[in-house]
Each structure stands twice: as structure tokens, then as C-alpha cells.
Amino acid sequence: MRWATRLLHTGHEMDPATGALSVPVYQVSSFHQFSPGQEQEYDYSRSGNPTRKALEETMADLEGGGHGFAFASGMAAISSVLCLFSQGDHIIAGEDIYGGTYRVLTRLFPRFGFDVSFVDTADLEKLTAAFYPHTRAVYLETPSNPLMRITDLRAVAELAHARGALVVVDNTVMTPYFQRPLELGADIVVHSATKYLAGHSDVIAGVAVVREAGLARELGFIQNAFGAVLGPQDSWLVLRGAKTLKVRMEQHQTGAMAVAAWLAGRPEVEEVYYPGLSSHPGHELHFSQASGASGLLSFRLVTAESAQQVLARSRLPFRAVSLGSVESLISMPARMSHASLAEEHRHRLGIDSRLLRYSVGLEEPEDIIADLEAALRGEDRGR
Ligand SMILES: Cc1ncc(COP(=O)(O)O)c(C=O)c1O
Numbered sequence: 001m002r003w004a005t006r007l008l009h010t011g012h013e014m015d016p017a018t019g020a021l022s023v024p025v026y027q028v029s030s031f032h033q034f035s036p037g038q039e040q041e042y043d044y045s046r047s048g049n050p051t052r053k054a055l056e057e058t059m060a061d062l063e064g065g066g067h068g069f070a071f072a073s074g075m076a077a078i079s080s081v082l083c084l085f086s087q088g089d090h091i092i093a094g095e096d097i098y099g100g101t102y103r104v105l106t107r108l109f110p111r112f113g114f115d116v117s118f119v120d121t122a123d124l125e126k127l128t129a130a131f132y133p134h135t136r137a138v139y140l141e142t143p144s145n146p147l148m149r150i151t152d153l154r155a156v157a158e159l160a161h162a163r164g165a166l167v168v169v170d171n172t173v174m175t176p177y178f179q180r181p182l183e184l185g186a187d188i189v190v191h192s193a194t195k196y197l198a199g200h201s202d203v204i205a206g207v208a209v210v211r212e213a214g215l216a217r218e219l220g221f222i223q224n225a226f227g228a229v230l231g232p233q234d235s236w237l238v239l240r241g242a243k244t245l246k247v248r249m250e251q252h253q254t255g256a257m258a259v260a261a262w263l264a265g266r267p268e269v270e271e272v273y274y275p276g277l278s279s280h281p282g283h284e285l286h287f288s289q290a291s292g293a294s295g296l297l298s299f300r301l302v303t304a305e306s307a308q309q310v311l312a313r314s315r316l317p318f319r320a321v322s323l324g325s326v327e328s329l330i331s332m333p334a335r336m337s338h339a340s341l342a343e344e345h346r347h348r349l350g351i352d353s354r355l356l357r358y359s360v361g362l363e364e365p366e367d368i369i370a371d372l373e374a375a376l377r378g379e380d381r382g383r
Helices: 001-006 052-060 074-082 099-112 124-129 153-162 213-226 232-242 245-264 282-290 305-312 343-349 363-378
Strands: 068-072 090-094 115-119 136-143 167-170 188-192 206-211 270-275 296-301 329-333 355-359
Touching: 001 052, 001 245, 001 363, 068 074, 068 213, 068 355, 074 099, 074 188, 074 206, 074 213, 099 115, 099 232, 136 153, 153 167, 188 343, 206 213, 213 282, 245 270, 245 296, 245 363, 296 305, 305 329, 305 355, 305 363
Parallel strands: 090 115, 090 136, 136 167, 167 188
Antiparallel strands: 068 206, 188 206, 270 296, 296 355, 329 355
């Protein structure tokens, strides 16, 4: 089946008991044990819940991997995956990963005794030099965000596997519709399902998908033991959002392409970061491993004043830390999503007060452009 069909015929499109065309929300904590002492699929919803399972199986199918796990947030998914590692292990992480991931890697997990190095994973020489004998994983985002650097997933998988390390990819920005890292050699994919997968600014959720059965058993153990599971109602919201993933992602991309091309021609804009533009340095590599560029872009204004002006005066986008929603969202990463990066680290990366990130929503691209133009002209249309 092709994508639009697969999203609607996941194996969970109908309730076999009633014929209902939506997975029922099993809002339940405990299940009656019909024959005590004998195995049955569900006993307690932390260990397993039918609505959550429908989402987990759907995500495993979409990512082309074997086993899906749904968590209470993207950070719960990421932190649960990090629980696969132990005292004495070393992890290499991308240097411009999401600020919340940077925060747990620098301020929480080191308490339990593992080391982290931050490296530009797009630079394979630097990445190769960062391995130690005790390196157990490479953790990355491609495109990274907000700077949209592209990492060669096939090359990193080869490098890491030759050194006995796993590859973990945060695929939030691309979604499996555009990019499936497990098919390119990664071992684990994580998502903030809060973003494009659910898509409607109405739920906080996370997902992890792993290819290999042994890793799946370990992550399943952690999911149940650590307990940061996604509730049934929220699992249902992500399932509902995912049904329209293809049409939303196509439209997000059409809008982002138009906005990026328009911004690239503006004198107030110094640089546009969007892998869909053929001028983007990672454009070719990106399209060798993904089928689209998604709906997220960043741009650096010539002056901090114009960045502030666009942030304050645009009328359509909400000023919000999130991305991947039906509504356009604008943010200043230095002050919002990436504020938890150490200041000197942020500066080295170029995440400063001239950089804005725009998650292009499903509004008409012409309206988004007209709004940005008015904001750049200085018209006060802000909320
Ligand atoms: C790329 C990326 N990964 C992970 C997360 C964390 O997800 P959540 O906010 O659902 O915990 C975010 C949230 O902004 C994100 O943008």
C-alpha cells in the first residue's frame, strides 16, 4: 500500500467488537484476570493498553521498524531510550540537538555516571575522532534544528556499528512520511509526537521505534519499569492526527518552500536555513535519504532589531516553542526552544538574537508571505 492508504489502513482502522471506525479509547487502569496465574495480553495499563498498542504498532509500521513504544512526552521517550545506557558508557550527541535533550544529557544523566560529547555529526571526520572504546551510541537529529544541518545517516550507521555503538535518531522534524532512519541503518528512532505526528497543538506525546528484538525487549522493560507511558486518550489523539499525516506534510512543505524562497530574496534576511532550497549546503545529501524537506525553516535577519520586529509584529504565527502544528508558529530559539543550551555553546553554534525559526502551518502560503512582508515593513499587526 502507498502512504495515504497505509495511514488509514493500519490494521487498527476498525474495532473488531463493534465495527467502530476509530480505535476505542480504553480508558482503564486494570484488567480482570480470567484465569489467574495464566498469561493474558493485558493486566495493567502501565504494562500495556489496547489504545496505546494500536499507536505503537502503527508507528512501528510507519517507521519501517519492528517495535514501537509510546511515552508521555518526547522527552519521556528520549529519557527512556537513554536508560538503555549505563554507568561508564559514553554517548556522542549532535551539537545542535533540541535544548531539552541537551538538558537531560548535561544535567540529569551525568548524575548516573555516563559521559557525553557534543559534536557536529554532519562532519564525519570530527565524528570519527569523537569515538572512545566505551562509546555506546551516537544520538542525532537530521536536519538539526534550528540550523538545519544535514547528517549522512548511512555513513554514521556504518561508522557507529563498526565501533559497536548504536545510532539513535530524533526524527521529529521529518516524520516517517519524509524520512525513515531505521531503513538507512539507525537502530532507534525517537519522536516528539507532540509535533507533526499528532499535528494539532492538543497533546504532549512521545514515541520510540526500534528495529531489533533484543533492544525492543530492553526498551519494553524500561517502559514498564520506568513507567513514563502515554495515556489512552492521548494515544488516540496521536492516532487520529497520524491519519492525515500525508496531506498535512505535503501542505506544510509546499508552504515552507514558498516562504523560504521568498525570504531568500529579501534584503533584510542574511541567510535562510531550509534543506528544500537547492542553495542549502546539505540539499543533495538530504534528498539522498529523505523524500521531502518538511515544514520547518529558520532564517537569520541582518539585524537583531528586524528579528525582534518580525517576532513581535507578525500577525499569523503564534509565538510558541513548538513546531509541526496546523497553525504557523514562530520562535526565537535563543530565547525559547534552545534557551537551555549553555550560552557559550549557543553562541558558538550561531543561535543568537538574529535567528528566527518558523514552523509553516497550513494557512495559504500567500497569506503567510504577506504577513511577513508587513511585519518586515514595520506594520504593527502583532497579537
Ligand atoms: C526535535 C525535538 N525533539 C524532542 C522534543 C521534546 O518533545 P516533548 O516536548 O514532546 O517532550 C522536542 C520538543 O520541542 C523537539 O522539538
